[in-house]
Every structure is written in C-alpha cells, then in structure tokens.
Amino acid sequence: MTFALPSLDWWAIAPMLVLTLTGCAxxxxxLLRAEDANREPLAWMTVAGIAIxxxxxxASWGEAPRLAFSDMVYSDPFTQFFTVLFVSVTAVTVLFSFEQLGREDFHPAEFYTLIAFSTVGMVLMAAAADLVMVFLGVELLSICLYILTGFSRRRMESEESAIKYLLLGAFASAFLLYGVALVYGSTGSTNLSCVGLAIGASGGLAGACDGAVAAGTASKAVLLAGVGLLIVGLGFxxxxxxxxxxxxxxxxGAPTSITAYMSVGAKAAAFAALLRVFLVAFPTISPDWSVVLAIVATLTMVTGNAVALLQKNIKRMLGYSSIAHAGYILVAIVSASHVGATSLLVYAVAYAVMNMGAFAVVMALGQAGNERTLITDYAGLSRRQPLLAxxxxxxxxxxxxIPPTFGFVGKFYVFSAAVESGFAWLALIGLLSSVASVYYYLRVVHQMYMVAPVGEAAEHVPGRWLSLVAVVACGAVFLLGLFPGGVVAVANASTMFVK
Amino acid sequence: MPGLPETVPTEAYLALSAVLFGIGAIGVVLRKSALTMFMSIELMLNAVNLTLVAFARQFGRLDGQVIVFFVMAVAAAEVAVGLAIIVDIFRSRRSVDIDDVSWLRG
Known part of the structure; x- marks a missing residue:
C-alpha cells in the first residue's frame, strides 16, 4: 500500500512562512550574539524578512485566486493586498522600535519575534477561508499583542493595560469561538464558502463541501445566534x-510603537476578517446583520468622536479617534457590496498612512522617562520643532x-458606497460625527501654532527613522489624496470575490 | 437502564454547554480576582468545546472534534501568557485583585 503525501501549495502561504521563519531566526x-552587542542587526533581520x-x-499578485491547505486559506488578491499592508505597518513599527529600544530597556529579540508572529496572525485573518482559521489568526495576533502591550515592564501602566487586554481579549475570544461552534452546528461546516452555500449563496470559490447541510436546511435561529456572537468577538x-x-x-498603557501597531494593524486585520466572513459566508442573510452592524457603526462613530473631544492625553485621544475610524470602516461592511468592500480597502490604507504618521510624531516628541503625551505638551511646537508641527x-x-488629503478620499468612498446601498442615513451620521471630530484634531493644531510654549522644554533631536516615517507618510497623505486612482484600482481588483 | 433514553440527545449537550458558558461569562463579569476571571474564561472555552463535540457527534463527522484540539492548544498558550502577566502584576503590587489595578481610568 502506498501512502501519498497530499500536495501542499507552499507558495500560497509563502508570505506567512517567511515571517514565521524570520521570527524564529x-x-x-x-542567542548567538554577544551580551552587549548592538541591537540593530536583529531589527534589520526583521525588516529583511518583512521585505521578502x-x-x-x-510576486503572486495576478495569480488565479485559489484555496490552499485543505481549503483553509485563500491565496487571492485580497490576501496579497492585506499582506502588503500588514507587513508595511510592521516594518514601520520596527523602525519605531529603534527609538523605544534605547529608551525603555526593551529585550529586543522577543520584541521582534512577537512582532513577526503577530503579523502572521494578521495575514492569516485576511487569508482565512475557514472560521477555524479566523479563530487561530485572531488568537495568534492577540496572544502576541498581550505580551507586547506589557512590554515596558518598568511602567506600571504597561502591565496594567496588558492584564486588562488579556482578560477582556480572552473573554471576547470565547464569544468568537461560540459563534464559530453555532455556525458549524447550523450549517455543518466551518468553511466560509461552504457555509455560504448551505445558506443559499451561489458561485464563488468553493472547496469540497461534503459535510455541509443541504442548501436551505440550516437552522436559522442557531445560525443567527452564531452570527451575533461572531460580531461580538470580531467587534471586540x-x-x-x-x-x-x-x-x-x-x-x-502600551508602549507607543505598539499602540500604533495595534491601532492600525490589528484593527485592519479584524476588518479584513469581518469583510471576508460576512461577505463570503453570510451574504444571503445580509438584511439580518446589516441593520445590527449599522447600529454598531452609529454607536461607534458617535461615541468615539464624542469621548475623544474630552481627552487631555494625545495617545488616549488617538485611541478614541481610532474607535471613531473603526466606525467609518464598519460603514463600508454595512454596504455589503463590491463598492463597499473596495472602499474598506482604500480606507484601511488611508487610515494606516495617517495614523502611523501621527504616532511617529508623537514618538518623536517623547523623551526617555517622559513620553510627553499630554496635548498641552504640544503648545508652541511650531516654534520649537517647525517640521514636526x-x-x-x-x-x-x-x-x-479635510481635502485634499487621503483621509478625505477614504471617507468619500466609504460614505458614497453607503449611500449607493441605501444607507444614506448612516452616511449622514458619519458625516456629522466627522465634522465634530474636526474640533479635537484642530485643537492639537491650535496648541502647536497659537499657544505659547509653557516652560523651557529641553531641545532634543527626533530619531531619524521617526522623522523619515513621518515625512514619507505626509507625502503619501497628500500624493494619494490628490491621485487616489492607483490605490482604488488595486483595491477594486482585490475585492472581486464580492459581488 | 430502564426509563432512560438510549443516547443523550444533542439538545441536552447544547443546553448544558449554554449553561456552562453563561456561568463562565457571569464569573468573568462578577469576580474581582484576575485568577478567578481567568478560570471562568477557561470554563467558557470548555463549554464551547462541548458544543463542538456534540454537533460533531450529531453529524457523525470528525471535523468538530478536531477543532476542539485547536481550541485546547490555543487555551494552553493563552494560560501560559496570562499567568505570566498575572505573576508579574502580583510581584509589583502584591495583589491580583482587578480593582487594585486601576491606574488607568477605563
């Protein structure tokens, strides 16, 4: 009797393999380097792995979309789009870490390993073709992030935020998993396209669905309970x-570089998974979930912007602002259309560019022992650091x-997709709440340009990598704001699986 | 045994796991010790495992049972990281009560 090894499509998961190997390396x-050796080679190793x-x-862009590893992952333009986005965010985080390494006594090897592994988790979430893969991607990402959040152990806030994140994150994972179990129970499968077939979707890239129940026989109540729990888990x-x-x-509480990484990468990964799950597995019951998601989006936009108005700490303000931006991105999923999916990808890129840039400036102003994250610390910055200001x-x-920035382009696409799908009221709420957000963003500008500096801040030169990231991000904000055609075309090609 | 059904119906397993999941969720919300909260989360995960196995038995398929192994592995990883963080918190504050961990306003 011969035993045939299953043919494995290694190329389909090559980006993830490279990142995993980088983390191990x-x-x-x-272990091999001398105790007091320079830390930079480890960072460059990570950057090299990310680049590969x-x-x-x-290189795999343009290949025919396919399923790989027993229908567990997709290798399609959507996966490749998010892979490039996630590894770019990771690369920027590694550049950020140069600053933080010197400042907070990080142990670098673990830092870079965890960063690499968590990026694998993000890519897996975007590539997942099966609810189990979504769960594993979420967990791989989250478990690494729990540790990274508590990485500056000398600061009490850092370990405190780690325990909070851990307890609530594990709590949410249990809901996500229960959702997976109930969807499995009602449809007989955890594969996204098989779930879609079982509840009446047609076409698309489907694998072997021998276990799934026949179309139309899925128990609707159990299914909806499962979908609701998935919203809770991924919404968290x-x-x-x-x-x-x-x-x-x-x-x-987290180190600033990790805050930037989480607020952009982890968020985008959650939305990639939400988009894939809801538009591949549950398109036929979109009337049931789009209303729920529309309400969640409304709450998210309004609460995020309203509470951001009250913040005195810029990291907290950017935290609430990122909640508001999650609301805008959710509007794109509510649209449940190809245009909506495209706008989600465009917004994800826009949000990544501008938020990483903002965090680069926040980090550039921080000093050893004093992160200087109060908004009043920015008073008179235009005189002290005109470029950073x-x-x-x-x-x-x-x-x-505000036009002509990339942020405007993103909002424009998201809200026009919502109007097209008949959610004009949601787009209106989004517009009104983003008008309110102008106040707290401009308050920072006001502090920098209109208020005299308080006291004598010690001059210090911002790290060159931080300045470089900020300058490049700023260039991208305006360049892509004026010429968004390229990004939109790529995003459009990446979401062909959504009808 | 007379008077008892031959096999326990799937619904019974589902009800039991829903109850276990609820007890776990209530535990996370009401308890103040980080360790107890962590145990409650483990209860929730195992309730889900019961659901998965019950469905897999009903379908006569193995995939649901295989998922349980993944969940166990993930839960073990989560416990390893979680206990490390809890020990670290205990070292610096001599307490794992979540109310004592409130430098940041939530």
Whole structure:
C-alpha cells in the first residue's frame, strides 16, 4: 500500500512562512550574539524578512485566486493586498522600535519575534477561508499583542493595560469561538464558502463541501445566534462600541510603537476578517446583520468622536479617534457590496498612512522617562520643532477628513458606497460625527501654532527613522489624496470575490 | 437502564454547554480576582468545546472534534501568557485583585 503525501501549495502561504521563519531566526540570532552587542542587526533581520514577505506577496499578485491547505486559506488578491499592508505597518513599527529600544530597556529579540508572529496572525485573518482559521489568526495576533502591550515592564501602566487586554481579549475570544461552534452546528461546516452555500449563496470559490447541510436546511435561529456572537468577538478585536472599553486604556498603557501597531494593524486585520466572513459566508442573510452592524457603526462613530473631544492625553485621544475610524470602516461592511468592500480597502490604507504618521510624531516628541503625551505638551511646537508641527498638522487634517488629503478620499468612498446601498442615513451620521471630530484634531493644531510654549522644554533631536516615517507618510497623505486612482484600482481588483 | 433514553440527545449537550458558558461569562463579569476571571474564561472555552463535540457527534463527522484540539492548544498558550502577566502584576503590587489595578481610568 502506498501512502501519498497530499500536495501542499507552499507558495500560497509563502508570505506567512517567511515571517514565521524570520521570527524564529531572530530568537536564534539573539542567542548567538554577544551580551552587549548592538541591537540593530536583529531589527534589520526583521525588516529583511518583512521585505521578502512583501516581495513574495507582490510576486503572486495576478495569480488565479485559489484555496490552499485543505481549503483553509485563500491565496487571492485580497490576501496579497492585506499582506502588503500588514507587513508595511510592521516594518514601520520596527523602525519605531529603534527609538523605544534605547529608551525603555526593551529585550529586543522577543520584541521582534512577537512582532513577526503577530503579523502572521494578521495575514492569516485576511487569508482565512475557514472560521477555524479566523479563530487561530485572531488568537495568534492577540496572544502576541498581550505580551507586547506589557512590554515596558518598568511602567506600571504597561502591565496594567496588558492584564486588562488579556482578560477582556480572552473573554471576547470565547464569544468568537461560540459563534464559530453555532455556525458549524447550523450549517455543518466551518468553511466560509461552504457555509455560504448551505445558506443559499451561489458561485464563488468553493472547496469540497461534503459535510455541509443541504442548501436551505440550516437552522436559522442557531445560525443567527452564531452570527451575533461572531460580531461580538470580531467587534471586540476591532474595538467597536459597545465592545471598546479596553481600547483607550490599552492604547494609553502600551508602549507607543505598539499602540500604533495595534491601532492600525490589528484593527485592519479584524476588518479584513469581518469583510471576508460576512461577505463570503453570510451574504444571503445580509438584511439580518446589516441593520445590527449599522447600529454598531452609529454607536461607534458617535461615541468615539464624542469621548475623544474630552481627552487631555494625545495617545488616549488617538485611541478614541481610532474607535471613531473603526466606525467609518464598519460603514463600508454595512454596504455589503463590491463598492463597499473596495472602499474598506482604500480606507484601511488611508487610515494606516495617517495614523502611523501621527504616532511617529508623537514618538518623536517623547523623551526617555517622559513620553510627553499630554496635548498641552504640544503648545508652541511650531516654534520649537517647525517640521514636526507641520507634519502633525497634516496628519490631523487628514484624520479629520479635510481635502485634499487621503483621509478625505477614504471617507468619500466609504460614505458614497453607503449611500449607493441605501444607507444614506448612516452616511449622514458619519458625516456629522466627522465634522465634530474636526474640533479635537484642530485643537492639537491650535496648541502647536497659537499657544505659547509653557516652560523651557529641553531641545532634543527626533530619531531619524521617526522623522523619515513621518515625512514619507505626509507625502503619501497628500500624493494619494490628490491621485487616489492607483490605490482604488488595486483595491477594486482585490475585492472581486464580492459581488 | 430502564426509563432512560438510549443516547443523550444533542439538545441536552447544547443546553448544558449554554449553561456552562453563561456561568463562565457571569464569573468573568462578577469576580474581582484576575485568577478567578481567568478560570471562568477557561470554563467558557470548555463549554464551547462541548458544543463542538456534540454537533460533531450529531453529524457523525470528525471535523468538530478536531477543532476542539485547536481550541485546547490555543487555551494552553493563552494560560501560559496570562499567568505570566498575572505573576508579574502580583510581584509589583502584591495583589491580583482587578480593582487594585486601576491606574488607568477605563
């Protein structure tokens, strides 16, 4: 009797493999290096791994979409799009870490390993073709983030935010998992496209669905309960109201580089998973969930912006602002259309660029032992650091959605997709709440340009990598704001699986 | 045994696991000790495992049972990280009561 090995499509998961190997290699390299050796080689190893991973993802762009590893992951333009986005965010975080490493006595090898593994989790969430894969991606990402959140152990707030994130995160994972179990119970499968077939979707890229119940026989009540629990679980990861209570504390307590990483990468990953799950597995019951998600989006936009108005700490303010932005992105999923999915991808890129830029400036102003994250610390910044002040002003305008920035383009696409799908009221709420957000973004600009500096802040030169990231991000904010055609075309090609 | 059904129906397992899940969720919300909260979360995860196994038995398929192994592995990883963080908190504050951990306003 011969035993045939299943043919494995390694190329389909090559970006994830490269990142995993990079993480392992950093750990081994750390053992081999001398105790007091320079830490930078580990960071460059990570950056090199990220670059290879991005290169592999870009090289597989244009291949026919397919399922791999027993229908567990998709290798399609959507996966490749998010792979490139996630590894870019990770690369920027590694550049951020140069600053933090010197400042907070980080143990670098673990830091880079965890960053690499959590990126694998994010990519897995975007690539998942099965609810179990979604769960594993979420957990891989979350468990690494729990540790990274508590990474600056000398600061009490850091470990406190880690325990809060851990307890609430594990709590939410249980809901996510219960949702998976109930969907499995009602449809007989956890594969996204098989679930879709069992509840009446047609077409798409489906694998072997021998276990799934026949179309139309799924128990609707159990299914809806499962879908509701999935919304709770993924909504927590994306920090949607009312599942957001962890976010401001965690964003404030975590090291700033990790805050930036979480608020952009983890959030985008949760939305990639939400989009894939809801538009591949549950398109036929979209009337049932789109109303729920529309209400959640309304709460998220209004609460996020309203509470951000009251914040005195800029990390907390950006935390609430990122909750509001999650609300805008959720509007794109509510649209449940191809245009909506495209707008989600465009918004994810816009949000990544402007938020990473804003955090680069926040980090550039921090000093050893004093992160300087109060908004009043920014008073008179235009006189002390004119370049940083100008960059920060640009990011604030973009986050507020003022043309001709990329932030405006993102909002424009999201809200017009909502209007097209008959959610004009939701787009209106989004517009009104983003008008309110202009106030707190411009308050930072006001502090920087109109208020005299308080006391004599010690001059210090911002790290070169932080400045570089901020300048590049600022260039992208305006360039892509004026010429968004390229990004929109790529996003459009990446969401062909949504009808 | 006379008077008892031959096999326990799937619904009974589902009801039991829903009750266990509820007890776990209530535990997380009401308890103040980080350790007890963590145990409650484990109860929730195991309630889900029961659901998965019950459905898998009803379908006569193995995939639901295989998922349980994944869940167990993930739960073990989560416990390892969670206990490490709890020990770290205990070292610096001599308490694992979640109310004592409130430097940040939630």
């Amino acid at each position: 950093t750990l081994v390299a750390d 991973s991005a290169g592999v993802a870009i 990861k994306a920090a949607l109201v009312p599942f957001h209570s962890w976010a401001p504390d965690v964003y404030e 100008a960059l920060m002003a640009a990011f604030m305008l973009s986050l507020a959605g």
